[in-house]
Amino acid sequence: MCGITGWVAFDDDLTRQRDVIDRMTRTLLDRGPDDSGTWVRTHAALGHRRLAVIDPAGGVQPMEEVTSEGAVALTFSGEIYNFRELRAELTGRGHRFRTASDTEVVLRGYLEWGAAVASRLSGMFALAVWDERVARLTLIRDRLGVKPLYYHLTGDGLLFGSEPKAILANPLCPRVVDTGCLRELIGFTKAPGWSLWKDVREVPPGTALTVDRAGVREHTYWRLGAAEQVDDLETTVARVRALLADAVAGQSVSDVPQGTLLSGGLDSSAVTALAAAELTGRGEKVRSFAVDFVGQTENFVPDELRCTPDAPFVREVSEHVGTAHQDIVLDPRTLADPAVRRAVVSARDMPIGLGDIDSSMYLLFQAIRTECTVALSGEFADELFGGYAWCHHEASRDAHTFPWLAFENAYTGDRTALLRPELRTALDIESYVADEYATALADIPRVDTDSPFERRMRVISHLHLTRLGRAMLDRKDRMSMAVGLEVRVPFADHRLVEYVHNVPWSLKTADGREKSLLRLAVADLLPRSVTERVKSPYPSTQDSQYAAALQEQCRDVLAELDHPLFGIVDRTWLTAVLGQAPAAITGQSRTGLERVLDLYHWFDLYRPELRLS
Structure with a gap:
């Protein structure tokens, strides 16, 4: 895995x-706690945390090969799952290896x-190569964007980093956030290349970026294609099973302890079952591992998103598959700990406002x-197989916008409600989203x-895989x-993505339900209760003590009359929400309090310069 950074300066x-x-390099310590290294020459410097x-x-990195020409x-950050096959091919071409x-x-x-090596790599990766022979830097990012990579153009070169x-640790990059930066933070369209910081860009997935004295060039080596799929249901199910099993097998290779994330849902249960079969074959x-909250199962109340608690299904899968299982049970006080929130904001470099969903994942x-260095996840299955509720909700599905923004329930609402009125006007989120949607459609x-x-449905699949999924x-x-754990995502294997994206929606919903295709492909591996379970998103605490803790912390923020976050947040809105009973703090109100607290810590951590107009 690791964290990478660097600087090219031709003058x-x-x-x-x-x-x-x-x-x-030190800013990436959490990404690579095991080792650190730098490589510095006149016009290029590379940093690595391992x-x-x-x-x-x-x-050990940075890794160097000295040739007669330089x-x-x-x-490099990530994992290459086909490295053994590539090693054999390169050995046959005369290369001699010093390491494994x-x-x-x-x-x-x-x-x-x-x-062109990019198109031969199967895995998740972000890498930078300085080629002294031609005085050129090459940045390459994996096809689906599993590993992050950002850059900032300077007067005579470029800065880059995993985050x-x-x-921002380099004085050549100003810490500026303007109105344009905030539009995407609030709009949540996942615009390609966006970062919250002005003039800091994301290297697009599936892209190689080269930098030399002639300038910067971008080359797309992979993009999500469209093709007619003619396989029948039986063939399609078998193909999905084979591709997924192969992805899990390839991603189960590790020289350090590994585990799986298990929520008791279809996605994580399928990965866990396939990983268990693979590891059992190796003895x-x-x-x-699963996350849970104190009293959640006993006091669970079904809502629009979650019909059932996770814990009973987690236990059933663990027993059925035969895992060594551990529940991580969190209480409201731990979830609301400002130190945890601060760590989460620092990890994401922005005040995203997802609250206990982020905090519990971090914890x-x-x-x-403490037990493993690698974990396999069921992430990306909903985007790939159409598992989200809005895929099956006619009004959201047919809306002329991103479906996740059109979907309405108790957790959605006006995302600009907490903003100062004049900022809401300046941002004009509705127009921004409409423009981004038009741009996205033109690329499909x-x-x-x-x-x-x-x-x-092909459009929605493409939007999920190239926008929301990222x-x-x-x-x-x-x-x-942020805690030095490598999480692998078999559902983001590009071969599986290329195949399933082009499967007709009629086959993806063959039994009339969400993710029919995946359910049919792994039905023999799992308890019937799990294959029949209605999709439940990542869990969130229902304990009103958590909302009360948010209110208490926000009252302290409100008392700081001159805090810069009130250049963004409307005091009137915050005062009104703080006047509600904790039990009434749900949905958008709770999300708003989360965002206020995230902003509070973000300002303290990053000292951004706001340019709002």
């Missing part, structure tokens, strides 16, 4: 800037194929990290044989890497 001598590259997973002794150096790491396979792959915090027993991963390829309905993958990456 500067970076050997005199070692303290700056060291500072940039989480050792494959070949702990040999995969050095080639790599800093996937890092060296990537480096020698670059030496053999240049930036914006590494770039190992899979460890599974879950923190607990898992067509299949001439699609019916109007199948075309609409936001969910980023969240999972940031929360896990």
